[in-house]
Amino acid sequence: MSQQSTKKGELDLPVSLRYKETRREKNGVFFRKKVGWLFVIISVIAITIFNFYPMVQAFLLSFQSGMGGNLEYVGFNNWQRLFGDPTFIAALTNTSIYLLIQVPLMIVLALFFSVLLNDPKLKFRGFFRIAIFLPCVTSLVAYSVIFKYLFGIDGIINQFLLNFGFISQTINFLADPFWAKVVIILAITWRWTGYNMIFYLAALQNVDKSIYEAARIDGANAFQQFFQITVPMLKPIILFTSITSTIGTLQIFDEIVNITNGGPGNATISISQYIYNLSFEYTPDFGYASTVSYVIVILVVILSIIQFRVAGEKK
């Protein structure tokens, strides 16, 4: 816009003011379009440097091998090595077991709790809610150490089971390949169920109560109401929590290291712990460690796509 046309349109305003106004407008619109980028630019750069760039680096590393800093390209050797590596196969199997049992168990429990606690007529609602959420305030390392002691051979769980006659002699939970996995699954479920429950409770508050009223009049029982109203209504949030839980469990590290340290043998080792061991415990092999880490990346991508598909279909 030129000064000429402005003068024509707004003759009653003093010249100085008019001139200022228009320039400010013009610059303002242009500036406002670009200034948005200033708000986001630091985060974009930081995430690129600390997330995307290392991802590319890890991909390149996965084709290299050597001790410590002396790395050279070895083609697909690392990828072939995966299939013949018993520790990797153990880590992959264990992580899959944790995932397949723990995530569904936790989500069903959390849904169940949230439905029960959503009933306004329930007594001690606040107490139950806080109690079930309480485990979330503990750090992963702290609760892992506590679970390790609870399930130790002279731990309180063993004494409880003995005293009440459930078992005749103590079980060395953490030295038994089967029980050690059970303890880890129990531990993760204990820590995270309340966390997921809060999401469902929040979502349930947005569900219109009259839908349940109508269903009850139509003769739907509690189970039908749960599966035909609650679950479909909460689908987006169930999808969200199952994806975050899947990603979390695939990366499980703190609990394994602090409860069993991967033992007995490699009976509880997880993929993340194996990557850590390959990089920082054994003679460092950053190349192969990166190859193993890409297995987690691939699993995360595949599982997320599947979960999105499943959630999409049922709609």
Add this chain to the structure above:
Amino acid sequence: MKNLKSIFIYTFLSLAAIVSIFPFLWMLVSITNKSVDVTQGRLIPGTHLIENMKTLFATVDIVPALMNSAIIAIITTILTLLLASLAGYGFEIHRSKGKDIVFNILLLSMMIPFAAIMVPLYRMFGSISDTAPFLGIDSLGAVILPTATTAFFIFFFRQNTKMFPKDLVEAGRIDGLSEIGVFFRIYMPTMKTTYAAAAIISFMNSWNNYLWPLVILQSPEKRTIPLLISNLGSSYAPDYGVIMSAIVIATLPTALVFFLMQKHFVAGMMGSVKG
């Protein structure tokens, strides 16, 4: 029938509550007992609390570890709040096609497993160790930097910004505030609840972070609380009363933060869920 159902519900919920609370009770009781009593499964408070605390502070470097954790958690939280809220605000208020694409790409980083980028990050910080020791391996700066900006918090702020009345931005502009001025003078004070919720989550994440500090910190005097507890937990001749005391002290800050700000926390989570 109805009675049976409510008996079942209350039994079930009570069991869940007992299972959830029991480890806490055991922990709190154990800090008052001798190590021998703890292993014998004593569930009654004892009189050994002061001795346990004395031994803890005398034999374990818990104070430096608490300091390290506090420094890291506070700086990380401030950086996270500032950067993520700026970005979340920018993506939502100054929305454009280009920024939406960038935002979606950033969200993809939430799917990157930390174990996958841990080795390249370690090498990255290793390469700057000589030129910038305060950001290199074994520095608190290196613990903070990669965790201070995460797509999760940008997403969190953007979701909450959807509820922010856009008229206020326009009003601020008319009043002559600059774009940055609108953010600091109008947006920040209005979004206190969102900041509170993000602060709780960020502080807890940082306080409890284990893997990255384990990788990057090497000298014992730099250890954070989770590293210290992990170390205590794996000792061969554990003094249970003392270890439990360390765990209780380590859990207190996050538990306090959570209970003091519980309302903000749930409100913030709901805001991010509603979309």
